[in-house]
Amino acid sequence: MATAEEASVRPARRRVGRPRLRPAKGWLALPPALYLLGLLILPIALLSLYSVFLLTNLIGVTNVFSLSAWQDFFPSNPFTWKPWSTESVFWNRFTLSMCVTLIVSLVVTTMAYPLAYFLAFVSERRRYVFLFILLAPFFTSFLLRVLAWQVMLNDSGVINSALWQLGILSDGQPLEIFGMGIFRTWFSVGLVLGYSWIPFVALPIFVVLENMDRRVIEAAQDLGASRFMTFLRVTLPLSLPGVIAGFVFVLIPTTGEFVTPQLVGGTDTYMFGQAIQDLFIGTAISWNTGSVLAIWLMAVVVVLIAFSSRFLVMDLREGTE
Amino acid sequence: MNPTLGRWGKFGLGTYFWALVLFLYTPLVVLLVFSFNDSTIATLPYSGFTTKWYGRAFDNQEMVDAIMLSAKIALLNSLFATALGVVGAIGLSAGRLFGRSAITALLMLPLVVPYIVLGIGMLILINQVNVDQSMWVVLAGHIVITVPYTILVVLPRLRTLDDALPEAARDLGSSDVGAFFRITAPLILPAVVSAMIISFIISFDEYAIASFLVPPGDKTFPIFVYGGTKVPEQRPELLAIGATVIVISLCVVMIAEFGRGWLERRQTGRDSLAAATAE
Numbered sequence: 001m002a003t004a005e006e007a008s009v010r011p012a013r014r015r016v017g018r019p020r021l022r023p024a025k026g027w028l029a030l031p032p033a034l035y036l037l038g039l040l041i042l043p044i045a046l047l048s049l050y051s052v053f054l055l056t057n058l059i060g061v062t063n064v065f066s067l068s069a070w071q072d073f074f075p076s077n078p079f080t081w082k083p084w085s086t087e088s089v090f091w092n093r094f095t096l097s098m099c100v101t102l103i104v105s106l107v108v109t110t111m112a113y114p115l116a117y118f119l120a121f122v123s124e125r126r127r128y129v130f131l132f133i134l135l136a137p138f139f140t141s142f143l144l145r146v147l148a149w150q151v152m153l154n155d156s157g158v159i160n161s162a163l164w165q166l167g168i169l170s171d172g173q174p175l176e177i178f179g180m181g182i183f184r185t186w187f188s189v190g191l192v193l194g195y196s197w198i199p200f201v202a203l204p205i206f207v208v209l210e211n212m213d214r215r216v217i218e219a220a221q222d223l224g225a226s227r228f229m230t231f232l233r234v235t236l237p238l239s240l241p242g243v244i245a246g247f248v249f250v251l252i253p254t255t256g257e258f259v260t261p262q263l264v265g266g267t268d269t270y271m272f273g274q275a276i277q278d279l280f281i282g283t284a285i286s287w288n289t290g291s292v293l294a295i296w297l298m299a300v301v302v303v304l305i306a307f308s309s310r311f312l313v314m315d316l317r318e319g320t321e
Numbered sequence: 322m323n324p325t326l327g328r329w330g331k332f333g334l335g336t337y338f339w340a341l342v343l344f345l346y347t348p349l350v351v352l353l354v355f356s357f358n359d360s361t362i363a364t365l366p367y368s369g370f371t372t373k374w375y376g377r378a379f380d381n382q383e384m385v386d387a388i389m390l391s392a393k394i395a396l397l398n399s400l401f402a403t404a405l406g407v408v409g410a411i412g413l414s415a416g417r418l419f420g421r422s423a424i425t426a427l428l429m430l431p432l433v434v435p436y437i438v439l440g441i442g443m444l445i446l447i448n449q450v451n452v453d454q455s456m457w458v459v460l461a462g463h464i465v466i467t468v469p470y471t472i473l474v475v476l477p478r479l480r481t482l483d484d485a486l487p488e489a490a491r492d493l494g495s496s497d498v499g500a501f502f503r504i505t506a507p508l509i510l511p512a513v514v515s516a517m518i519i520s521f522i523i524s525f526d527e528y529a530i531a532s533f534l535v536p537p538g539d540k541t542f543p544i545f546v547y548g549g550t551k552v553p554e555q556r557p558e559l560l561a562i563g564a565t566v567i568v569i570s571l572c573v574v575m576i577a578e579f580g581r582g583w584l585e586r587r588q589t590g591r592d593s594l595a596a597a598t599a600e
Contacts, residue, residue: 025497029412029424032405032468036427039465040434043442046449057448111341118338122331130338132578137345139574141526143546144563148348150550151355151363151560158351161365195348198341227327256435259529263550273437280441281533287445294438305433 044298050291057287069292090275090293097272098255098300100186101193105251108194112201112246116239119202120209131206134199142196146263149192153183153264184266192264193254201246208242209235248308256297272297349567356564361557374561381558387545391525394456394541398463398524399517405464406471406516407509411501413472414479432469439465440533447534454536462530467520474519478512479505511584518577522570542566 049055053066075088115134119127137145152158155174159182163169175182182188212235220230258273265271272293279290326334351363356375360368378384409428418424431439443462444454452458482505490500506513528543535544549559 026412026415026418028408028415029418029428032409032412032472033424033427035405036430036465036468039443039446039461040431040439041427043446044434044438046445047438047442050445055445055449057445114334114337115341118334122326122334123338133342134345136571136574137349139522140349140567140570141543141546141563143526143528143543143550144352144567145348147546147550147559147563148352151556152348152351156362156364158355158363158365165365195345199345227330252433253435256437258437259547263547273435276437276441280444290441291445294441297435298438301433301435 044295047291047294047298050288051295053288069288072289073292073296090272090289093270093275094272094293094296100190100271101251101254101257104190104193104197104254105247107190108197108201108250109243109247111194112198113205113243115198115202116205116209116242119206120212127210131203134202138196138199143259143263145196146192146260149188149195149264150183153188153191155181155183157183183264184269186265186269188264189261189269189271192260193250193257196260197250197254201250204245204249205239205242208239208245212238244308248304252301252304255300352560352567353564356557356560358557358560361554363556363560374557375565378558378561378565383540384542384545384558384562387540387542390456390539391542394460394463395521395525397460398467399521401460402464402467402520402524403471403475403513403516405468406520407475407513409468410472410475410479411505413476428472429469431466436466436529440530443530444533454534456535456539458534459531459541460524462534463520463524463527466527466530467523470519470523471516474516475509475512478509482508511581515577515581518573522573 046055051069053061053069054063056063073088073090075091119131119134123130150157154160160169160174163175164171164173169175177187180187182191216234216238217230220234221227225233256273256276257271258277261269261271261274276290276293276297278284279286279293354367355363357370357372358368359371359373412418413421413425413428439462443458443465447454447458486508487500487504490504491497495503526543527541528547531541531544532547535541540548546559546563549555
């Protein structure tokens with residue numbers, strides 16, 4: 001009945017001369033788009049001008065196009081380049097930071113997968129409550145959580161003093177893991193970075209697992225696959241988009257991270273983001289060099305996004321109709 | 322019935338999940354516990370219960386000022402970012418939109434640009450146009466990073482709305498704007514409120530961008546906390562204020578989440594009731 005009515009109503013309405021069924025409201029996307037053009041794209045454009053000396057904050061230097069900052073950044077001969085060489089220090093910083101972020105991202109994604117699996121397949125009806133429990137701490141202040149880790153990890157901190165009290169370590173001797181102390185080392189930096197990101201990595205994996213067609217799993221088992229084989233050959237491959245999205249979710253923000261290594265890291269854990277910060281507001285100011293590093297960081301992120309974009313913004317791209 | 326895991330598998334996975342939850346909450350609990358510790362250093366054994374750090378923390382004018390400043394920025398940010406986000410979400414939900422993927426990419430871009438790039442980008446921008454670092458610049462930066470979140474919260478809710486509703490309002494003589502405020506706005510209100518809360522929280526907690534843009538001497542709350550982590554004498558007070566902020570924000574998040582669920586359920590209930598009556 002309803003469809004027949006609709007069919008008779010719609011043409012009639014067009015005839016009375018309504019040019020469109022709904023207003024063109026697409027232009028409403030413009031205000032935020034313009035805002036971001038001015039305060040996001042324009043600054044990035046200025047950074048790229050700085051990186052080639054078309055702009056500079058140095059006094060007495062005229063703005064002449066020059067690639068010298070870029071040349072200084074890259075190692076002159078990539079084939080003889082060694083991570084420990086003193087040539088191109090910022091490039092070394094970059095590769096070292098990248099290695100650390102990759103390791104952290106891999107570990108965090110691996111650790112987050114079982115969480116997502118538990119939420120999607122085991123927790124049944126309370127899954128959203130459990131998901132909320134998992135995510136809730138991360139709506140509290142990031143700096144305060146890092147402060148809490150400082151309190152726990154430092155040499156006379158909660159962890160060390162607890163171990164002294166329990167007699168596991170002799171008094172005054174701080175804990176060491178993998179031959180390094182637990183504070184102001186790569187261990188503490190990795191730990192706090194991982195701590196910060198695990199729930200966010202679990203989220204996209206959970207969404208994919210949750211929306212997976214359960215019948216394919218049943219089909220695999222009906223056809224005689226063991227539980228393990230079902231996971232390996234069916235569930236895991238189907239959940240890879242979520243895994244990749246999660247991996248990128250942690251990789252991108254940690255690549256430019258400078259706050260965590262400042263607060264729980266030491267002199268050995270100086271990361272690429274800290275180098276950029278120091279070049280802009282720190283001790284060794286050079287905005288031109290800093291811009292090269294920042295643009296390079298952006299470029300790396302853009303490449304990462306390009307490789308993974310179809311896993312990231314899938315549901316936004318779809319039209320509404 | 323779950324065909325994917327045996328009983329032991331389920332048990333193991335459950336144990337793992339709760340162990341990780343424990344890991345996630347331990348720092349928060351430690352902060353809370355040691356904020357009542359009667360000692361200037363947070364170390365075991367526990368020296369006894371005291372609330373004096375709370376008293377001292379709230380007597381600390383610098384900290385109160387920092388909290389007020391951050392609250393001000395966060396409040397303005399939640400208003401502006403949500404306004405831009407709602408407008409943007411309506412734009413993106415339009416049936417026809419020229420350059421949809423480019424605009425979507427631009428609006429989501431702040432989610433993936435490293436904060437350090439945003440911070441220094443804004444810094445050289447204001448330097449270029451001869452504007453000094455100020456709280457307004459911090460606010461402008463925070464709006465950049467929170468707009469995508471507000472869109473992500475509002476857009477799905479807009480999509481679930483029945484297009485016939487505003488259309489009916491217009492057929493009955495309402496203007497586009499009138500239809501929005503009388504039909505669409507009340508229906509997306511729960512999502513708008515969550516968007517405001519989320520953008521408030523993000524701004525209140527934001528350190529990385531603010532660290533480049535605050536004028537020397539002024540302190541937002543995260544910048545105050547950051548400075549405090551470097552001064553051991555300030556630590557007990559910092560723990561007290563940290564515990565307070567964490568407890569408050571956990572409460573707000575819980576109320577927001579369950580409140581939104583409740584409101585949306587109530588509305589869906591009404592919608593389906595209306596649908597049932599219509600039939």
